[in-house]
Amino acid sequence: MPMPIAVLVSGGGSNLQAIIDRIEAGMLDAEIKVVVSNKADALGLTRAKNHHIPTRVLLHTEFDSRESFDEAMVQAIRESGVTPQGVVAMAGFMRMVTPVFLNAFKGRVVNIHPALLPSFPGVRGQSDAADYGVKIAGCTVHFVDEKMDHGAVIIQAAVPCQPGEGGDRLGSRILQLEHRVLPQALQWLAEDRLTVDGRFVHLKPSTRNLAIQPMADVDVETQALVWPPLEEGF
Ligand code: GRF
DSSP: OOEEEEEEESSOOHHHHHHHHHHHTTOSOEEEEEEEESSTTOHHHHHHHHTTOOEEEOOGGGSSSHHHHHHHHHHHHHHHTOOTTSEEEESSOOSOOOHHHHHHTTTOEEEEESSOTTSSOSTTHHHHHHHHTOSEEEEEEEEOOSSTTOSOEEEEEEEEOOTTOOHHHHHHHHHHHHHHHHHHHHHHHHTTOEEEETTEEEEOOOSSOOOBOOGGGOOSSSOOEEESOOBTTO
8 A cells, every 4th residue: 555645835836746756657556645834835735736736725824833733734634644654854944843743753753954953953944054155965864853953863865055156046956856755755755665763864775676766867966975875766
C-alpha cells in the first residue's frame, strides 16, 4: 500500500509538484491524501487540484492560539486518511508547529529547508547564505521538532556559490535540488529505511539493488554534492 502523506504548503508549491511528479512517475510509493495550506491563495492549492488531490485551507489568523490551529490541522489530516504512521511533509509551509501537532504524528513530520542547517535557519535561508558570502550553500530535509529548523537531518545537498550572486539566483539553484532530495527522503520513509538515534538518522541499505543516481543532470552550474546519495529515480 502506498504511504499516505499530507503536504503542508504556504506558497508556490514547487516542492509539492516535485512530490506529485515522482509519485506519478512511479518512483515514489506514496499517495497524497490532502494538501493543507494556511494561505487561501497559495499556488500549491491549484497544483493539488490539477491532480485531483483534496485540499484544505486553514487560516491561522482565524485561530486564537497556535495549539488550536494545530488541532484543526491534525483533524483535517486524520480525516483525509493519513494515519499516525503516515507522513506529513512541510514543503514551503511558513509556520512552526507545536507539540499538539508533533505528538499526533510522532517522528513522522519532515521539513525541507533551503540552507545547510544548522547554518541559516529561518525564512530567509538562501538570501542569508548569499549575503554572508558563503562558498557552499544548499538545502536540508530534516525531521521536525519543537525548535525552528532543528530536528535530525535526513539528507543534505550542497552547491557552490559565486560571490555576489544574490539570494534569488542562489535560491533557484538550491530549489532544483530541493525538488530531488525531498521526494527521495519520502521514498526512504515509504520503504521504512530510516532509523533515528538522537540526532543521527541512519539509512538502511536498499533491498532493491538500486543504482546511485549520477548528479550529472543537475544543472547547478558545476558540481553538487548530495549525501546520502540520491538513488535511481531521484
Ligand atoms: C522552498 O525554498 C522551501 O525550502 C522553503 O520555501 C520555498 C518554498 O518553495 N521553505 P515551494 O513553495 O515548494 O515552491
